[in-house]
Amino acid sequence: MRKVVRGFYSIAYSVKLCRPNVIAAYPITPQTEIVENLASMYANGELGECEYVTAESEFGAASILVGASAAGARTFTATCSQGLILMSEVLINAAGMRLPIVLVNTNRALSAPLSIWNDHQDSMILRDAGLMQIHVESNQEAHDMVPVAFKVAENHKVMLPFMINMDGYKLTHAYEPIDLLDQETIDEFLPSYDPPVYMTTKNPLTFGSYAPPQYYAEFRVVMQNAMDRARKELENAYKEWAEITGRDWGGHVVAENVEDAELVAIAMGSLTGMVRDVVSELRTQGKKVGLLKIRTLRPFPIEEVRKALKNAEKILVFERAVSFGHEGPVGMEVKSACFGLTPEFYSFAVGLGGRDIPREEIVKIIGNVYEGKVEQGFHFGTVKPFEEVIV
Amino acid sequence: MVSILIEVRFHGRGGQGVVTAADILAVAGFKDGYYTLSFPTFGAEKRGTPVASFLRLSDKPIVSRDEIYYPDYVVVMDPTVIGPVKVEAGLKAEGRLIANYPKGSEDLKREMGWDFEVYTINATKMAMEHLGRPITNTAMVGAFVGATNVIKLESLLETIEEWFTNKELAEKNLKLVKEAYEYMRKVCGW
Numbered sequence: 001m002r003k004v005v006r007g008f009y010s011i012a013y014s015v016k017l018c019r020p021n022v023i024a025a026y027p028i029t030p031q032t033e034i035v036e037n038l039a040s041m042y043a044n045g046e047l048g049e050c051e052y053v054t055a056e057s058e059f060g061a062a063s064i065l066v067g068a069s070a071a072g073a074r075t076f077t078a079t080c081s082q083g084l085i086l087m088s089e090v091l092i093n094a095a096g097m098r099l100p101i102v103l104v105n106t107n108r109a110l111s112a113p114l115s116i117w118n119d120h121q122d123s124m125i126l127r128d129a130g131l132m133q134i135h136v137e138s139n140q141e142a143h144d145m146v147p148v149a150f151k152v153a154e155n156h157k158v159m160l161p162f163m164i165n166m167d168g169y170k171l172t173h174a175y176e177p178i179d180l181l182d183q184e185t186i187d188e189f190l191p192s193y194d195p196p197v198y199m200t201t202k203n204p205l206t207f208g209s210y211a212p213p214q215y216y217a218e219f220r221v222v223m224q225n226a227m228d229r230a231r232k233e234l235e236n237a238y239k240e241w242a243e244i245t246g247r248d249w250g251g252h253v254v255a256e257n258v259e260d261a262e263l264v265a266i267a268m269g270s271l272t273g274m275v276r277d278v279v280s281e282l283r284t285q286g287k288k289v290g291l292l293k294i295r296t297l298r299p300f301p302i303e304e305v306r307k308a309l310k311n312a313e314k315i316l317v318f319e320r321a322v323s324f325g326h327e328g329p330v331g332m333e334v335k336s337a338c339f340g341l342t343p344e345f346y347s348f349a350v351g352l353g354g355r356d357i358p359r360e361e362i363v364k365i366i367g368n369v370y371e372g373k374v375e376q377g378f379h380f381g382t383v384k385p386f387e388e389v390i391v
Numbered sequence: 392m393v394s395i396l397i398e399v400r401f402h403g404r405g406g407q408g409v410v411t412a413a414d415i416l417a418v419a420g421f422k423d424g425y426y427t428l429s430f431p432t433f434g435a436e437k438r439g440t441p442v443a444s445f446l447r448l449s450d451k452p453i454v455s456r457d458e459i460y461y462p463d464y465v466v467v468m469d470p471t472v473i474g475p476v477k478v479e480a481g482l483k484a485e486g487r488l489i490a491n492y493p494k495g496s497e498d499l500k501r502e503m504g505w506d507f508e509v510y511t512i513n514a515t516k517m518a519m520e521h522l523g524r525p526i527t528n529t530a531m532v533g534a535f536v537g538a539t540n541v542i543k544l545e546s547l548l549e550t551i552e553e554w555f556t557n558k559e560l561a562e563k564n565l566k567l568v569k570e571a572y573e574y575m576r577k578v579c580g581w
Contacts, residue, residue: 004421006414030433117433170456173410174430175417273454354433356458 002179007139007172010180011078011104012037014146016047017186021073021193024053024064028083029116030168031106035078058083062090062101069099070207072198074150077101080168081108084122088129094161095130096219097207098226100153100193101161102146106168107269107320109353117354118168120269120320123297124329130223132162132230133298135268140178141249142166147181147190148237154193155237157229165297167270169354181245189244227299234296252301254293255308257283261290263314263370266334268294271318271350271357278362287370294330305337316369317347318362319378327378346374350381357381395425397541398459399446401531402478403468403491406438408528412468413444415532415550420448422546428453441476448541466535467491468514468527473503482507489538489575491515491527496578510538510578512571521567533568537575544572 005013011034015023023042025035042052051068055061058079065075079087084105094101105123109115123133132152136142145164153162166172199205211219235251242248257279258264267275272293279291292308294301309315315338319328326332331347338345346369351357361382368374399416403409410431417429425448432443445459461481467473467490479488486507491514492499500509514530521530529551536542551568555561 004418004427169433170430173433174428174456175414176428176453177421177426270456274457277454358457358460359455360460 001182002177004175004177005139005180006033006175007142007166008033009037010139010143010178011146011166012041013180014143015076016041017181017183018076018147018150018190019048019074019192020050020076022051022053022065022068023047023076024055024061024068025077025079026055026058026061026083028058028079028081030108030118030172031078031080031083031104033172034104034106038076058087059090062087062094065101066090066094066097066099066207069094069101070097070199070205072193072195074154074193075099075101076103078104078106080106081110081116081122085110085125088126091126091131091161092129093208095223098159098223099161099207100150100159102149102153102164103161104142104146104164104166106172107165108168115353118170118320119352119354120165120329121322121352123163123165124321124323126163127298127329130160130227131298132158132160132227132234132296133165134163134296135165135294136171137270137272137293139166139171139174139176140247142171143178143181144241144245144247144249147186148234148241150193151190152230152234152237154195155230155233156196158226158233159196160223160226160230165269170270179247185244189240231299231301234299250293250295251304252294252296253304253308254291254295255304256291256293258290258292258308259311260288261312262288263316263366264290264292264309264312265366266292266294266315266317266330268297268330269320271320271362274357274359275318275362278359278366282366282370289366289370297330297333300333300337302337305334306341309334309338309343310341312343314344314346314369316366317345318365319347319349320351322349322352331378344376346376346379348379348381352380355382395448395450397448397464398462399448399464399466399535400459400462401444401446401466401468402472402476403442403527404438404472405440405442406526407468408526409442409468410444412466412528412532413446415528415547415554416446416535416542418554419532419536419542419546419550420446422549423543425449426452428456430456432458441472443476462486464489464535464539466531468531470515473499479503479505479507487538489531489534491531491534510534510575512574512578514571517567517571517574521563521570529564529567530571533571534575537572537581538579540581544569547572
């Protein structure tokens with residue numbers, strides 16, 4: 001059923017169809033309406049056997065889900081920005097305990113200064129947390145990836161938390177046509193959760209117990225092994241999704257026009273559509289440019305990225321966050337995939353703290369890099385002239 | 392093959408339904424077969440502060456999510472943002488500005504020194520008569536459809552009916568939309 005709905009609703013509706021057992025959340029803008037929608041579905045009795053718990057904080061929300069997931073429940077939450085950071089201690093624990101919690105992060109900048117607007121700084125901080133992470137381009141992709149997230153997180157070969165990143169405001173607050181899934185399709189794709197290990201009052205277990213040096217490393221080895229297996233499992237789930245729904249979002253990456261490209265532009269999230277559009281336009285003008293959309297950030301699709309970039313003379317990354325003291329985080333990942341290759345490398349941090357990214361800015365950056373008008377390395381996008389006070 | 396892309400920017404103040412106006416037209420436009428996208432600028436989640444929202448209508452899936460800098464149409468919900476906010480910024484030469492303004496189009500053009508097409512409607516007065524509150528978004532979506540013909544009136548009315556779950560409120564808004572639509576048809580001489 002195709003309908004014009006708001007981004008929030010596209011997520012909430014998909015979560016409902018996945019038949020969660022426990023949802024715990026604390027509202028934070030721009031995520032609030034996702035959990036508001038779920039709360040009203042719960043109040044209307046539309047969530048079946050699900051428990052909806054209003055937590056006292058994001059720390060509380062994630063903690064409730066750790067308990068619920070350890071008891072064998074299918075669990076969901078949504079958050080962003082400071083809320084994600086407050087949740088982070090618990091989420092890192094959940095990864096170590098191998099609990100398949102699914103969360104949607106509506107990407108937003110971090111304080112200070114206080115910003116409620118979109119960039120990717122929040123999720124990037126959790127890059128090393130042991131969560132699977134993907135970025136979506138549209139509300140349809142967000143809607144479609146919720147069942148995929150549950151399926152892979154709960155896969156016995158994986159058993160790790162899964163975070164879907166969708167751009168706050170740009171996606172969450174947008175109305176656009178969405179093909180809303182039906183229960184039958186989801187039930188066919190997503191089996192009910194069958195936890196390999198879970199605790200009950202009769203069978204008490206300890207999750208995340210004390211691991212002295214003689215035990216700790218092995219737990220971390222198995223997390224890394226699970227991430228490695230997740231590459232294949234996630235790719236299979238993407239494929240199966242395309243077969244069942246007819247909507248093929250591609251694999252871990254989507255490479256377009258890269259074979260003969262002198263310049264490959266790399267984007268993640270809601271910016272991707274516009275970059276694709278600019279790249280296609282430049283192609284019609286005979287410019288050899290290509291696009292690489294990165295969908296999966298963790299596990300990082302190192303082989304796919306390398307393959308897509310093997311012929312590129314220039315690589316241009318559109319960053320939405322900064323690793324202060326180094327450069328943009330996506331560029332670091334991309335460069336690690338290109339080890340031994342020798343393309344020129346450029347990256348631009350654009351749209352920080354929700355600054356709009358006009359099409360003209362993308363056209364200008366790609367054009368300048370293509371024509372060799374900028375120096376290699378990391379740059380910021382459009383910034384105003386200013387004077388630093390503390391120097 | 393010529394592709395259609397119609398870009399509309401809405402200006403007003405928090406509390407007047409500026410965001411909802413774009414959303415309603417996104418739903419109505421979809422009923423007419425367009426791909427649609429609407430979204431707000433954010434930050435002014437307070438009543439009274441200037442806010443803007445955006446609407447794109449196309450015959451192809453919409454991929455650009457940047458703000459609208461060169462609109463085909465500008466819709467102004469509140470006369471007091473004209474001036475403090477450069478509502479006409481980037482309006483295409485053949486574009487149209489549709490404003491809630493207590494005086495006529497020529498008065499507004501003269502006052503602002505504008506030389507593009509401007510259509511005015513006293514939407515605040517109409518909203519007060521029908522709703523008893525100065526919420527002008529439904530009057531202005533009616534006026535927009537009346538002045539542009541890009542969306543069918545029937546699709547808009549159907550959307551308004553679905554949008555307001557309160558029947559009484561839906562009825563009042565339907566009347567308001569129709570009146571604003573008819574008024575704008577006359578102003579434009581359709």
